[in-house]
Amino acid sequence: xxxxxxxxxxxxxxxxxxxxxxxxxxxxxxxxxxxxxxxxxxxxxxxxxxxxxxxxxxxxxxxxxxxxxxxxxxxxxxxxxxxxxxxxxxxxxxxxxxxxxxxxxxxxxxxxxxxxxxxxxxxxxxxxxxx
Numbered sequence: 584x585x586x587x588x589x590x591x592x593x594x595x596x597x598x599x600x601x602x603x604x605x606x607x608x609x610x611x612x613x614x615x616x617x618x619x620x621x622x623x624x625x626x627x628x629x630x631x632x633x634x635x636x637x638x639x640x641x642x643x644x645x646x647x648x649x650x651x652x653x654x655x656x657x658x659x660x661x662x663x664x665x666x667x668x669x670x671x672x673x674x675x676x677x678x679x680x681x682x683x684x685x686x687x688x689x690x691x692x693x694x695x696x697x698x699x700x701x702x703x704x705x706x707x708x709x710x711x712x713x714x
Contacts, residue, residue: 587634592620594637609633652711661710668700 595605595616602620606613610633618624625631644651668682680691680700691697 587631588620588622590638591616591634594641595620652708661707663703663707665703668703670697670701670704 595602598605600608602613602616605611605616609616611619615624640651643649666682666684668680671679671681673679677692678694678697678701680697682689682691682700691700
């Protein structure tokens with residue numbers, strides 16, 4: 584319990600957030616965050632899950648070629664609502680896109696469709712950076 588509290592405090596401080604600012608961005612109160620950081624309270628199950636997810640994302644973000652950006656909660660509509668996709672460039676500079684949906688996976692090579700997804704990626708980056 585104290586280890587998670589110390590990690591939470593470290594991540595919060597590294598992000599330059601106060602307990603109140605972190606509370607405003609999460610589902611926990613500032614009092615709960617303080618109690619967890621001081622080891623007086625265990626994380627509620629949903630907060631423990633969120634914390635584990637954030638820890639995993641932080642680990643993934645340290646991998647080469649991986650960038651993670653988070654959409655703010657206030658964005659109810661954004662360019663990524665159509666589902667995930669990956670933009671690829673081959674060694675000979677061919678641009679491709681890959682997408683998975685409920686009905687299957689798709690490797691996209693048509694330049695107009697790859698261009699459209701590249702524009703969507705740019706819109707996502709703008710929305711995330713402007714948060």
